[in-house]
Amino acid sequence: MSTLRVEGVTVRFGEVTAVDDVTLTVEPGVTGLIGPNGAGKTTLFDVISGLRKPTAGRVVLDDLDITAKGPHQRSRLGVARTFQRLEVFGSLTVWENVVVALESRRRSVKLADELLGRVGIADFAGNQADTVPTGAARLLELARALATDPSLLLLDEPSSGLDRAETDAFGELLRQLSAEGRSVVLVEHDMDLVMGYCDRVHVLNLGRLLVSGTPDAVRAHEGVREAYLG
Numbered sequence: 001m002s003t004l005r006v007e008g009v010t011v012r013f014g015e016v017t018a019v020d021d022v023t024l025t026v027e028p029g030v031t032g033l034i035g036p037n038g039a040g041k042t043t044l045f046d047v048i049s050g051l052r053k054p055t056a057g058r059v060v061l062d063d064l065d066i067t068a069k070g071p072h073q074r075s076r077l078g079v080a081r082t083f084q085r086l087e088v089f090g091s092l093t094v095w096e097n098v099v100v101a102l103e104s105r106r107r108s109v110k111l112a113d114e115l116l117g118r119v120g121i122a123d124f125a126g127n128q129a130d131t132v133p134t135g136a137a138r139l140l141e142l143a144r145a146l147a148t149d150p151s152l153l154l155l156d157e158p159s160s161g162l163d164r165a166e167t168d169a170f171g172e173l174l175r176q177l178s179a180e181g182r183s184v185v186l187v188e189h190d191m192d193l194v195m196g197y198c199d200r201v202h203v204l205n206l207g208r209l210l211v212s213g214t215p216d217a218v219r220a221h222e223g224v225r226e227a228y229l230g
């Protein structure tokens with residue numbers, strides 16, 4: 001079980017302040033990170049996963065300041081991430097992609113079939129990864145992330161490419177991951193998924209944290225409706 005604290009994090013790109021003094025906590029369970037395009041969600045994921053050093057602020061995982069640690073060190077501490085832009089090994093099969101992730105952690109390759117079944121893409125196991133539909137490739141990224149047995153899982157737009165039934169199945173998987181004590185953070189534009197499956201939601205707007213709360217509290221917040229939900 002991991003608790004993440006983002007403390008006063010700011011990221012500037014020249015004149016643009018992509019993330020502006022954001023402080024928030026992620027507890028075990030499913031947390032949504034939402035906001036309009038350009039709100040700073042992916043940049044904040046980059047800071048949490050160690051791909052980008054913040055201009056100011058700290059990232060603290062279970063009381064350990066990890067701000068200066070790189071992505072690999074964070075991965076060893078239990079942080080895993082999927083990307084908006086797919087990052088699978090296209091020339092390997094779906095099954096081999098998971099095996100590579102398992103081997104990197106010296107975990108049994110026998111777990112690959114179980115992981116593919118778990119995310120719902122067992123039928124694609126023997127297919128070359130760059131030939132499967134986008135939705136399946138996203139689920140493959142999730143299987144690869146789960147192969148590292150993460151305590152904190154960051155998912156960037158996981159439902160894009162999934163149809164409604166697949167999205168609902170994905171929501172149920174989120175519940176299971178949460179029940180296992182993992183902390184899952186979701187950057188997601190599918191509001192049914194966010195409102196239906198998140199325990200807590202943080203809303204970013206123009207780089208700033210607008211509000212944090214339960215899905216109902218966030219939905220009722222006037223600033224959120226104005227900024228985002230319309």
Ligand SMILES: Nc1ncnc2c1ncn2[C@@H]1O[C@H](COP(=O)(O)OP(=O)(O)OP(=O)(O)O)[C@@H](O)[C@H]1O
Pocket residue numbers: 013016017018035036037038039040041042043044
């Ligand atoms: N490498 C970069 N260099 C310059 N500006 C950047 C860079 N990355 C992001 N930005 C800017 O920072 C702001 C936040 O971008 P970010 O991608 O984090 O937003 P987002 O909430 O993830 O958006 P989306 O929902 O469209 O993915 C935007 O104004 C974006 O143009």
